Ligand code: SF4
């Protein structure tokens with residue numbers, strides 16, 4: 001990603017997003033802090049933070065091959081976790097003091113098993129059973145699971161996760177969301193002062209460093225952006241929809257073609273921060289469970305939520321004055337296959353141009369993706 | 384025709400089984416819909432005992448489609464599903480199912496139960512059915528199956544199943560009589576015990592009957608409208624008696640000189656009807672699995688209370704039902720089952736199908752292989768498509784398995 005921003009704070013965040021271990025983590029560890037890797041946003045950062053740990057969202061950044069991980073996975077498995085695991089096998093995740101995986105898809109389901117089997121020296125490896133349906137009855141069930149995780153964290157790290165700590169962590173994470181919402185708000189402008197690729201880097205950095213520092217950095221970036229006079233013209237305003245895209249591959253292609261990505265519904269992007277956890281109530285863990293099972297913008301792992309997903313996308317598209325939507329699916333992702341098929345029909349009905357593409361985590365070449373997106377842009381421009 | 388058909392009793396059992404299992408067919412579902420009788424569909428049969436006690440016609444869409452993959456038009460439907468773009472590496476059986484739903488081949492149900500159980504392809508199909516426009520007004524219930532195996536999770540999931548049963552009562556007008564349910568469960572407990580006995584009889588050397596009998600037993604004792612029906616108990620008892628007689632007479636599978644005993648550890652592929660007879664005939668390699676262990680053991684249903692029954696259904700569904708226990712179980716559960724069957728059935732080797740759709744098994748293939756190596760179990764992980772023989776044909780699978788037997792010294796290269 002090439003950035004047009006002349007900003008030190010952005011450069012710092014982009015550097016953090018562009019690697020795994022970073023100076024913020026290094027400082028944290030030097031002060032005796034511990035770092036908890038986790039895979040999916042359904043694993044609440046709030047709980048990890050309340051345990052006094054630094055949450056780090058596991059990603060495959062920097063990976064160039066899955067050759068070692070392929071002893072554990074086959075090529076029918078999505079290559080996102082394979083690249084993440086390959087990085088772990090190469091020692092790139094040795095800075096983690098624990099990992100929490102979850103049951104969101106059949107490939108991720110085995111991540112913790114493989115981690116243990118490979119003899120990686122991470123002291124804490126946990127599998128969280130997430131809910132697969134939404135609604136009030138599921139909140140109780142997910143709360144049971146969160147309480148189990150809480151107990152395990154307390155035991156492993158010899159801490160007490162009090163209600164007070166949980167409320168404070170909820171507040172801190174909500175502050176992050178608030179700032180990220182402001183960042184996204186700037187993209188509603190006719191000429192946004194920040195590109196989609198740049199926003200992606202800012203979002204990824206937020207999952208890779210202490211939240212307090214991130215919030216300060218993000219506030220500084222927002223202050224800088226407020227003074228930017230943006231007047232660049234873009235041919236189209238596009239939106240990206242999909243799963244764990246932790247890089248700017250798609251945005252780079254789109255923005256290299258003269259369009260701009262103004263919003264997204266991805267699990268490293270808007271789905272992370274569109275809604276907040278309640279900051280008051282009888283039980284903070286209940287508030288987290290309720291958020292995850294009833295309020296969060298759902299991904300397809302939650303059965304029965306396609307109408308909400310569709311509405312979330314359509315609302316964003318209207319808010320951000322989107323001209324077209326690009327869906328992106330990792331090869332072998334079963335969960336997003338039928339989803340895009342349904343979404344295509346829905347979006348056709350509402351007259352929103354839509355294309356969906358398949359990608360590898362580390363593609364050999366972007367030629368085919370580029371050609372398809374270029375054709376899509378031309379079709380919209382021709383209308 | 385199965386090798387054991389020389390005994391008249393097996394012919395009769397086969398005829399009866401075909402009659403009972405016709406209830407699973409798409410054509411039966413279509414006829415039911417046409418007749419106007421209320422019926423329910425689901426993304427996986429979560430509690431056969433309940434819908435049988437309710438006398439509610441009930442179909443698992445993937446099972447119905449799975450049976451349909453044996454039909455000659457199945458490859459064409461799989462090809463047609465490509466236009467939906469759901470992905471080549473999604474279970475072909477479920478790609479076909481999705482196409483069948485979208486093409487209007489599956490009749491509109493009175494009620495629909497869907498969930499994440501047991502795999503990503505089923506979750507995806509569930510969501511497709513939930514949003515299929517012509518079924519927009521069909522009442523829907525969503526299940527969220529836990530991967531956790533604790534008693535607490537089973538009790539919680541049992542509550543979801545109880546709520547699903549109440550949903551069926553409300554939407555179909557059929558009543559669930561708890562006394563009737565208890566009767567069905569008690570009979571089903573007997574049937575499950577008999578299926579396990581049948582499985583153990585196959586440990587005789589030579590094995591007395593071929594693999595298709597386990598599949599037949601599972602189909603009628605665990606699927607469809609006759610679960611817990613004494614007619615099925617009687618069928619199983621007669622099958623066991625006839626099998627015991629073959630053992631007493633020292634009879635193996637007719638026409639086969641048994642040399643290798645192996646367990647195909649996966650669901651039975653559509654190519655199985657060609658592959659397994661050829662392996663038996665040409666190599667004397669007899670396949671012993673009864674459709675990825677439909678023989679059990681199954682959790683006995685505790686009929687002491689309503690809650691106990693539904694908790695037992697949760698255990699049967701999540702921990703005992705083939706495909707579900709494999710997709711949602713741990714590598715240890717899988718490896719332990721492979722080991723038990725290997726030992727109990729006196730096998731010389733294990734072949735894992737490692738179906739392309741089984742993302743979870745593909746993601747733990749090394750763990751299972753390593754555990755098998757530690758336990759000295761010769762293991763081949765094939766990597767096939769269970770429902771589309773064009774991905775790996777019966778002949779290609781034969782060659783791979785033959786080569787594996789040669790490498791492991793179980794058969795000679797000539
Ligand atoms: S992209 Fe799909 S298959 Fe890959 S890890 Fe995410 S949910 Fe799983």
Ligand code: SF4
Pocket residue numbers: 445474475476477501502503504505650706707710738740741742769
């Ligand atoms: S468990 Fe396997 S065979 Fe069954 S639907 Fe899923 S992928 Fe297909």
